Amino acid sequence: MMNTAMKNPKNMIENFELYAPKLVSKEEFFSPGHRACQGCGEALAIRLMLKALGKDTVITNATGCMEVISSLYPTTAWNVPWIHVAFPNSASVGSGVEAGLAALRRKGKIADRRVKSVAIGGDGGTMDIGFQALSGAMERGHDMLYVCFDNEAYMNTGIQRSSGTPFLASTTTAPAGKKIPGNQVWKKNLAEIMVAHNVPYVATACQSYPIDFMNKVKKARKLKGPSYIHCFVTCPTGWRSPSETCIQLGRLALETGIFPLYEVEDGKYRMTVEVPEKRRPVQDYLKGQGRFRHLTPDQIQTIQERVDIEWETLMIKVRNSKSKEELRAPRAK
Amino acid sequence: MGKRVGMEVAIASAEAAALCRFEVAAVYPITPQSHVAEHLSDIVNDGRVDASFMTVESEHSALSAAVGSSATGARTVTATSSQGLLFMSEVLPIASAMRLPIVMIIANRAVSGPINIWNDHSDIMPMRDTGWISLFAENGQEVVDMTIQAFRIGEDRRVMLPVNVNMDGFQLTHMVEPINMPDQEEVDRFLPPYVPYATLHPDRVVSMGTLGMPEIYAEAQKSKDVAIVNSIHVIREVWKEWEAQFGRKYEPIQSYRTEDAEIALVTMGSMGETAEVGVDELRKQGVKAGLLKIRLWRPFPFDELKKAVKGIKVLAVTDRACSFGGPGGPVFSEIRSALYDVPKRPKIVNYIIGLGGRDVQVEDFTAMVLRAAKGKLSEPYEFYGVRG
Numbered sequence: 001m002m003n004t005a006m007k008n009p010k011n012m013i014e015n016f017e018l019y020a021p022k023l024v025s026k027e028e029f030f031s032p033g034h035r036a037c038q039g040c041g042e043a044l045a046i047r048l049m050l051k052a053l054g055k056d057t058v059i060t061n062a063t064g065c066m067e068v069i070s071s072l073y074p075t076t077a078w079n080v081p082w083i084h085v086a087f088p089n090s091a092s093v094g095s096g097v098e099a100g101l102a103a104l105r106r107k108g109k110i111a112d113r114r115v116k117s118v119a120i121g122g123d124g125g126t127m128d129i130g131f132q133a134l135s136g137a138m139e140r141g142h143d144m145l146y147v148c149f150d151n152e153a154y155m156n157t158g159i160q161r162s163s164g165t166p167f168l169a170s171t172t173t174a175p176a177g178k179k180i181p182g183n184q185v186w187k188k189n190l191a192e193i194m195v196a197h198n199v200p201y202v203a204t205a206c207q208s209y210p211i212d213f214m215n216k217v218k219k220a221r222k223l224k225g226p227s228y229i230h231c232f233v234t235c236p237t238g239w240r241s242p243s244e245t246c247i248q249l250g251r252l253a254l255e256t257g258i259f260p261l262y263e264v265e266d267g268k269y270r271m272t273v274e275v276p277e278k279r280r281p282v283q284d285y286l287k288g289q290g291r292f293r294h295l296t297p298d299q300i301q302t303i304q305e306r307v308d309i310e311w312e313t314l315m316i317k318v319r320n321s322k323s324k325e326e327l328r329a330p331r332a333k
Numbered sequence: 334m335g336k337r338v339g340m341e342v343a344i345a346s347a348e349a350a351a352l353c354r355f356e357v358a359a360v361y362p363i364t365p366q367s368h369v370a371e372h373l374s375d376i377v378n379d380g381r382v383d384a385s386f387m388t389v390e391s392e393h394s395a396l397s398a399a400v401g402s403s404a405t406g407a408r409t410v411t412a413t414s415s416q417g418l419l420f421m422s423e424v425l426p427i428a429s430a431m432r433l434p435i436v437m438i439i440a441n442r443a444v445s446g447p448i449n450i451w452n453d454h455s456d457i458m459p460m461r462d463t464g465w466i467s468l469f470a471e472n473g474q475e476v477v478d479m480t481i482q483a484f485r486i487g488e489d490r491r492v493m494l495p496v497n498v499n500m501d502g503f504q505l506t507h508m509v510e511p512i513n514m515p516d517q518e519e520v521d522r523f524l525p526p527y528v529p530y531a532t533l534h535p536d537r538v539v540s541m542g543t544l545g546m547p548e549i550y551a552e553a554q555k556s557k558d559v560a561i562v563n564s565i566h567v568i569r570e571v572w573k574e575w576e577a578q579f580g581r582k583y584e585p586i587q588s589y590r591t592e593d594a595e596i597a598l599v600t601m602g603s604m605g606e607t608a609e610v611g612v613d614e615l616r617k618q619g620v621k622a623g624l625l626k627i628r629l630w631r632p633f634p635f636d637e638l639k640k641a642v643k644g645i646k647v648l649a650v651t652d653r654a655c656s657f658g659g660p661g662g663p664v665f666s667e668i669r670s671a672l673y674d675v676p677k678r679p680k681i682v683n684y685i686i687g688l689g690g691r692d693v694q695v696e697d698f699t700a701m702v703l704r705a706a707k708g709k710l711s712e713p714y715e716f717y718g719v720r721g
Contacts, residue, residue, distance in 0.1 A: 055535050056535050057535065058405075058533045058534070058535070060401065067542075067544065068544055071540055071542075071543035071544050072543070072544050072546065073543040073544060073545050073546070073549050074543075074549075076540035076543060078538075078540050079538060080535060080538060081532075081533040081534060081535055081538050081539060081540075082533075082539075082540045082541065083400075083401065083404055083533055083540075083541040083542050084541070084542035084543070085397060085400050085401075085424065085427050085431075085542055086397070086423055086424060086427060088393065088423075089393060089394060089397035089424065091394075092389060092393070092394035092395075092397035092398045092401070093397045093398065093400055093401035093404075094401060095387065095389075095394075095398055095401065096357065096359060096387065096397065096398030096399060096400060096401025096402040096403075096404075096405075096409075097401040097402065097404065097405055097533055098401075099357050099359070099385040099387055099398065099401075099402050099407070100356070100357050100385075100401060100402030100403070100404070100405030100406065100407035100409070100533075101405050101407075101533075101534075102385060103356040103357055103383070103384060103385050103402070103407050104356065104405060104406060104407055106383060107356070107383055109406070110405075110406070110534055110536075111534075111536060115534065115535060132390060132391060132394075133390070133391075133393070133394050133397065135390065136389060136390030136391070136394055137394075139390075140387070140388065140389075
């Protein structure tokens with residue numbers, strides 16, 4: 001999909017009004033009235049994800065912000081079947097849901113139609129404590145989708161550093177101190193690790209590109225087998241950024257090349273949202289956020305250089321990768 | 334009326350689960366449970382039961398997947414041991430809070446350190462307070478029977494709780510025993526299909542595992558306690574029905590030669606059979622000895638215990654686990670507390686025995702009884718036969 005928003009923002013809004021009812025279901029499966037912060041990118045992304053998934057879905061939610069803000073007993077924001085068990089195991093619970101539904105359907109104990117098991121978690125619940133469970137569930141080949149909503153730290157417990165936290169960001173356990181300026185290592189690339197699991201579909205997404213995200217969710221839903229979407233979501237509270245910049249920050253993450261949006265289908269990489277040829281400097285993205293306020297020009301330059309390398313690495317994959325189907329073709333002849 | 338077979342007990346437990354037509358098995362292998370895991374997968378892969386076998390990547394995921402599948406309404410079984418049970422511990426109280434009737438076959442084994450693969454009860458004891466119904470089998474027959482009973486008890490609408498069936502690692506799991514294996518038609522008659530209360534399905538949308546604030550958390554805990562306390566009525570009922578159908582009697586506490594006993598041993602699990610021989614020996618020597626065997630650990634059978642100890646002057650409670658720095662072994666402290674308000678209660682002493690597979694023989698039981706009869710126990714508990 002072309003990034004028309006950047007080329008002509010006005011057009012995008014007009015187009016959106018015209019086409020939105022056709023593109024986006026009006027049905028709400030994530031009800032308003034939940035307790036998410038103002039400008040929460042994750043709550044928005046979940047709402048969009050559910051619109052794309054539709055009613056025949058079971059959600060397994062790892063412990064984290066989304067479970068806390070949406071399920072305060074006796075209320076619930078979920079209009080699809082939903083289960084929360086613990087922090088590290090949404091992938092394994094979701095795989096059990098899939099196995100249970102499959103067995104019951106096979107035996108004619110429930111309606112004979114496909115209900116998709118979708119497990120979700122934050123970056124901590126997915127990239128750290130839930131990493132093993134995720135790897136197992138993806139490797140076992142369940143017909144399930146896992147969506148990681150990555151807001152780059154343990155926001156629910158108070159902005160502690162996770163393996164999703166970007167280089168030099170200040171968090172409450174990797175603070176910008178007098179000697180050590182925030183998080184000392186580069187963000188773990190979980191989407192790549194999922195590609196290495198040989199699952200049929202891996203994608204990155206962001207709440208600021210709703211149609212792109214929803215298309216990816218629809219694709220993953222349709223596909224039989226395991227799939228993984230890494231959804232980058234803004235957290236105004238944890239990023240120390242104004243609530244109203246939620247969408248803007250997601251776009252800047254893309255336009256600077258910090259968080260490119262792509263998909264890997266059957267091993268083949270494809271950019272799904274175009275990034276301007278001359279990427280914006282990372283400074284544009286970093287400057288609006290309190291977690292990067294302490295950065296010196298040198299440090300920003302270091303980040304820029306690393307982003308450039310990551311970008312080129314990805315571009316090589318986009319240019320050269322072939323799907324398994326394509327690789328199979330020559331030998332068959 | 335079933336078939337008498339010679340079968341390894343671990344394999345028999347999996348056969349019993351198969352007779353219950355489980356729909357999902359999520360199991361991670363660990364010694365000495367591994368034959369259960371292997372045989373469950375044999376059963377599924379040979380198409381003997383229409384089920385999904387999940388080769389999960391850890392015990393934490395085994396129980397998590399079991400929670401997920403049970404929440405869809407599928408009859409679910411898992412099995413573990415020792416470190417595996419400890420690794421599951423995060424999910425144990427959640428499974429019972431969600432009122433999911435998962436059945437877990439536990440091959441009881443010592444917990445590390447030092448690492449030890451042999452039998453004692455130090456794995457299940459720390460899990461005592463997680464809200465699971467806990468049954469202890471003495472032999473292979475009881476393992477088979479209790480596995481089938483476990484589904485029936487847990488799935489009863491008046492119960493709706495997970496159940497674990499404890500069998501001693503190696504002493505039971507790896508023994509080939511004569512077992513009356515019920516046939517499918519008999520088990521089908523005893524165990525109706527599981528009718529869940531609420532399930533994860535879009536036809537009837539529910540949220541499970543929601544956030545409980547201080548205003549509701551305590552009520553949630555109390556309701557779980559009420560459920561497990563009341564489950565004893567259903568357990569008694571199910572056991573009566575089992576006896577009527579299969580002719581084998583089950584009681585929460587089984588007494589052996591206690592009618593005129595003055596001193597009685599208390600055991601749980603496979604040691605009961607050895608202790609019986611010990612009691613017979615003592616009787617030959619003129620000692621009025623008896624034996625109480627606990628089959629139901631949770632909910633604890635307080636009424637049955639009070640009845641069983643009537644007339645007994647000394648109770649020698651054996652424990653196969655420690656409560657470090659506590660009042661004695663877990664079974665002992667439970668029994669002492671249970672009998673505190675009984676006006677004519679026996680003197681209660683505690684032997685911690687059989688840790689990490691240490692052999693306990695007939696002579697050990699007779700020696701423990703004779704020593705306790707003489708009142709020769711200065712401490713509230715004693716590590717019997719342990720150096721240092």
